[in-house]
Amino acid sequence: MTPAPKTPDIIAVVVTFNRRALLERVLDALRVTPDLAEIVVVDNASTDGTTQWLASGVVADGVPVHAVTLSENLGGAGGFHEGLRLALERGADLVWLMDDDGVPVEGCLATLLEHDYDFWGPAVLAEQDPSRLCFPIRLPGRSQVVHAMADVESAAATNGGVLDDIVIPFNGVLVTRQLAEEIGLPREEFFIWGDDHEYRLRAEKAGARIATVVDAHFLHPATDDLGTPMAFGRTTYNHTPSDLKHYCMARNNVVNLRDYRGWLFVLAFVLKTLWFYAFTRPSAHRIRLSAEGIRAGLRNDFSGHRRFLQ
Known part of the structure; x- marks a missing residue:
């Protein structure tokens, strides 16, 4: 009898800094997410009580949480560098990456796992208005960026609900161990902004299969004037x-x-x-x-x- 294929070990990585309430929210969602083996929280030397809260064991129920506090604030780039390193060290086959201010909609991970890519993620929706994207994207074959989710769904309809070669890292994205070992970790020296894009460019250069699964949804506050x-x-x-x-x-x-x-x-x-x-x-x-x-x-x-x- 042929043995059943091994279920991949999936570890979620959450990077946080001085947003305890938002961290609690995303951990509440992750701790009841099926298929997760563990949650790794990287605390960027928070000063709002997050460090003490994590150390207290409040997050002990549900999916186990492994929390580490850095000695200084290294930004999102440094946090994801350390988080991905730890997840691989702890045996992850797939790593699910996100900031503390985003939250996966129920079923997000399960929908992502219906697809087989190297670096893929959900549609990232504006929490204040989920009919719109949080981060506008340029669809294949179009010169202008789009904001409306309806445009994204229409573009993906002819490709099984998937947009190939497009992903919004690090907002609920999955990365395989094989790809991470091939291209390395995020550039921690970037601190914030562009580290996620650089990682996608590096994956693209390595020939990784990249995609957005439109039916998988991840909510993120629409901020700034992107x-x-x-x-x-x-x-x-x-x-x-x-x-x-x-x-x-x-x-x-x-x-x-x-x-x-x-x-x-x-x-x-x-x-x-x-x-x-x-x-x-x-x-x-x-x-x-x-x-x-x-x-x-x-x-x-x-x-x-x-x-x-x-």
Whole structure:
């Protein structure tokens, strides 16, 4: 008799920082999720009582939780670097990655597991309005980005409910042990912004099978001004009110474009940034900050964001 195939060990990784209430919410959802072997929580040196709460054993019921607290805040990039490393070390065949402010809808993991990819995830919906995407995407064969879930469902209808070659990492995405061992861990020096995109680009370069499963849903608060229209509506810009996020975005985006797309794309990003903060949202401060981030990216200097953490 042929032995039944081994059920993969799936470990969820949650990265958290100073959002205990949101962490409790996502853990409540994960602890009752079938097929999960364990939950790894990476606490980025929180100061709001999260560390003490995790240490108290409050999260002992349901799927077991393994919590680690870092000695300093390493951002989402450092958190996912450590979380993925720990999950692999603890025997995961599949790792389910997410931040503390997102939450999988019931059945999300089961729907993802109906498909066989290397790096795949759910549709990430705006929690305030689940008829819209939280993060706008550009569909295959289209020049403009889309926000409406109806557009996504229509595009996936002819492909079994799947959008190939598109995924929003690290929001409820699954990554196989084989792929993680092949391409390595997220770049912890990025701190925040662009580390998830870089990981997808690395997976893409390695020939990984990437997809979004449209019927699997993951809720995430719609924040900042991602996808702000500019240039008379011809394109969008990922504006954020946070100087920390913007600095890291400018720096890390330059690194990603240089390493994976080429210098013409770097130039296009520089010009787009200048246009946005000169005409769309005029701000001399943001032009200066953008220049600092871009210069740091060109120099591979990943230390400048720390001044925002003081």
